[in-house]
Amino acid sequence: MLWFLIAGSLAFVVDVVRDVLGVYAARAVSFWLAATTTWLINRNISFAGRNTSGSLLTEYLRYLGLMLGGGAVNIAVYSLLAWTFPQGPLWLIL
Numbered sequence: 001m002l003w004f005l006i007a008g009s010l011a012f013v014v015d016v017v018r019d020v021l022g023v024y025a026a027r028a029v030s031f032w033l034a035a036t037t038t039w040l041i042n043r044n045i046s047f048a049g050r051n052t053s054g055s056l057l058t059e060y061l062r063y064l065g066l067m068l069g070g071g072a073v074n075i076a077v078y079s080l081l082a083w084t085f086p087q088g089p090l091w092l093i094l
Contacts, residue, residue, distance in 0.1 A: 007041035029080055035067045036060075 012034070039060060043052075052059055 003046035007038045007046055010037055011043065016075065024079060024082070027075055027082075029044060032064075032072050035064055035071065039063045 030048075043059070
């Protein structure tokens, strides 16, 4: 459970990184990086003892597919807030 929480915390750190892509594109990239980070940590540490089926790529794509539903809601809310309120770095992180 501790590694599961650490993975989520690291994903948050990756998720708030902004660069020259702009607010919306950087958010999409950061979501992909955060989802990949959580998959890697959870697969290799948090749930390392569990058996997996299929190829590594299939497992990764399945995980990303499942994350897209929550990610779509997350990005929609983020975009609404970024469009409605000032786009200061601290505000977007919160």
